[in-house]
Amino acid sequence: MVALNTLLETRTGQQLAANREWRIETALKPLLRDLKLATLDDLVDAVRHSPKIADQAVDALLNQESSFFRDTAVIELVAEAVGVLRAEQGQRRVRIWSAGCSVGQEPLSLAMLFAEQEAQGETLPPDIVATDVSESALCRARAGRYSHFEIQRGLPIRRMMRWFDQQGEDWVAKPELVRRIAFRRINLVGDPLPAGKFDVILCRNVLLYLPPELRRRVLDRFATVVRPGGLLVLGAGETVIGQTEAFRPSPRYRGLYEAVRPAL
Incomplete structure (x- = not known):
């Protein structure tokens, strides 16, 4: 969790508060499935060896929630x-x-x-x-x-x-x-x-x-x-x-x- 939160902060400046770290696992589940990885530790290891996977992990962690004519x-x-x-x-x-x-x-x-x-x-x-x-x-x-x-x-x-x-x-x-x-x-x-x-x-x-x-x-x-x-x-x-x-x-x-x- 810490390594992935640090990656997000380094790349974007964004931080996940301690009470929202559950979002890491939830947001990354689809990526784990696509990469056929079993655990977040496996993903951390993959991120260290692949800039492309690091980009994918950061994108998955960003909150892209939006809608047309919001507010x-x-x-x-x-x-x-x-x-x-x-x-x-x-x-x-x-x-x-x-x-x-x-x-x-x-x-x-x-x-x-x-x-x-x-x-x-x-x-x-x-x-x-x-x-x-x-x-x-x-x-x-x-x-x-x-x-x-x-x-x-x-x-x-x-x-x-x-x-x-x-x-x-x-x-x-x-x-x-x-x-x-x-x-x-x-x-x-x-x-x-x-x-x-x-x-x-x-x-x-x-x-x-x-x-x-x-x-x-x-x-x-x-x-x-x-x-x-x-x-x-x-x-x-x-x-x-x-x-x-x-x-x-x-x-x-x-x-x-x-x-x-x-x-x-």
Whole structure:
């Protein structure tokens, strides 16, 4: 258990609390079965001799739980804020970063919303960058392929029929939707962050898995790539309060955080 938890922390910065170490065995059971290994000790030995198996173990330990339009009110609030930014900034294209995008439901949900606005006469759809530490999750996101169970979680029938095609038992996002998103692999703790400045950064339920010092590091890193007054969206159980001075609760958008403008 300790060796696998250490591997996860070294690769991603994430930690499994002692009361959640049961997740290690549960998450790795399918990998043990695929590799025809009997015990976690056998897996630890395999990890030491195979970088590929180490990658597979880390991917299995990451929590990729997500759904379309998760916390719908939050997604709609982000869309509202983007509309205000468009009005305030004229012709400059708004930029959004979905950090820790898992297998792609969050950025695809945003892309659907903005594509529908565009069809109603809105111009300049935002640039959407989506990143995750897991390459296997990103492969799924780029493919836009979801099971019937995944597609039903949070996605209304109307949008499912408009933006996805059924292929066998799966549903696949239409290419014109996936093309609205730039997917790339980034470890938030240490990799170079995406170039340029963002108006909105979504990083929901990622900081929960980081120790306090790494949470602060990631939040301060976000501050270097967000425009003054730009917005940060965290999960319901996360906050910037007591962890960074770079963001504060937004006075305009309840539950979101605003980048602190530098003093003049």
